[in-house]
Amino acid sequence: MAQHFSLAACDVVGFDLDHTLCRYNLPESARLIYNSFAQFLVKEKGYDKGLLMVTPEDWDFCCKGLALDLEDGNFIKLADNGTVLRASHGTKMLSPEALAEEFGRKEWKHFMPDTGMAFRSGKYYFYDNYFDLPGALLCARVVDSLTKQNNGQKPFDFWKDIVAGIQHNYKMSAFKENCGIYFPEIKRDPGKYLHTCPESVKKWLRQLKNAGKILMLITSSHSDYCRLLCEYILGNDFEDLFDIVITNALKPGFFSHLPSQRPFRTLEKDEEREALPSLDKPGWYSQGNAVHLYELLKKMTGKPEPKVVYFGDSMHSDIFPARHYSNWETVLILEELRGDKDRKPEESEPEEKKGKYEGSKAKPLNTSSKKWGSFFIDSVSGLENTEDSLVYTWSCKRISAYSTIAIPSIEAIAELPLDYKFTRFSSNNSKTAGYYPNPPLVLSNAGKLTAK
Secondary structure (H helix, E strand, O other), rough: OOOOOOHHHOOOOEOEOOOOEEOOHHHHHHHHHHHHHHHHHHHHOOOOOHOOOOOOOHHHHHHOOOOOOOOOEEEEEOOOOEEEEEEOOOOOOOOOOHHHHHHHHOEEEOOOHHHHHOOOOOOOEOOOOOOOOOHHHHHHHHHHHHHHOOOOOOOOOEEEOOOOOOOOHHOOOHHHOOOOHHHHHHHHHHHHEEEEOOOHHHHHHHHHHHOOOHHHHHHOOHHHHHHHHHHHHHHOOOOHHHOOOEOOOOOOOHHHHHOOOOOEEEEEOEEEEEEEOOOOOOOOEEEEOOHHHHHHHHHHHOOOOOOOOEEOOOOOHHHHHHHOOOOOOOEEEHHHHHHHHHHHHHHHHHHOOOOOOOOOOOOOOOOOEOOOOOEEEEEEEEOOOOOOEEEEEEHHHHHHHHEEEEEEEHHHHOOOOOOEEEEEOOOOOOOOEEEEEOOOOHEEEEEEOOOO
């Protein structure tokens, strides 16, 4: 494979919506998501009211890439070889001694290298994106509460209530019915939670269209919520920017399922209608599958193998399946790359100079957690008389394995010429080569990592 990647060489440019084209105000959206679940658990399922109170310090627990063991209530952070780097029971971090006793230096019991490992299972759940992360904090606090009540007895049988909370707040009809907490609040004050797209990004999208690229929006959000987001961030004429819009795409199934399992459906006033045997023309559709979509793209481009690139923020829903099942180029939106930059002003500002309400704000979810350390690397305690060694995390390994490049936001590349040559991730390049404009500070500063 070529060492460089260029948008000019692509025929089709596809985008996820949430946390990709649409950037959220993370501290505000995190609180809203947390609240939407916590209120449900307390009011509908009788959980401890203490779950409703969250301190600014509590948010430090949130870190992408953690897995929750649904049976024993442990959260774990994995090294690239499947061993456990750090772990907590609920929010309580395990000491190095307890970690060694519980997990040793062996692979985590559910670990499977490469593609064999699902992100979702009846036994564990990976926290992979910013919609998920507030749920990690809530589940950890639920485990704390149940541990206290049950004197540490397991199993922990709360996951069914979390799923019920998802159904209550985010079911397909929730936006229309104004039910739950999440959608009514976003509708009431979108500016509190959403960042509008900068002019540079809108101009860039038009530039791609003018260059003859087919533009697609593929989101698992439902059509009514998608419309609200797009009108707010891009303007009322947003549909003119995209040749194809696919909502309720139910990723990653969109990429992995057979056409017979997940046909495209037409939409009428945001209601799903007939299932389509194939996709014959551009337009706005619901559900669907990548196989029928690619057949349409062949027709639209007149090419037997049109080259597609897809931008997304979730390794589970976007990047891994688009690369693994469809062999598309993939651009990972990784706000942790912004976290390096976002953290500095905050750290340099004395506490007494902060505004009255700033102290109660959650830490931005894209900055490093003190409890969990870096999303990208961690240290493994050495044996006696040996130094600690730095290792890549499993999350970091997957970035270089399945992303073409990783960027902090679309804005970061919007003013580059379309034929700009990005250095791609590849086994021939260094582990940091595919990050644009710069690799994470922790990787740059680490020098040569000792892979374990």
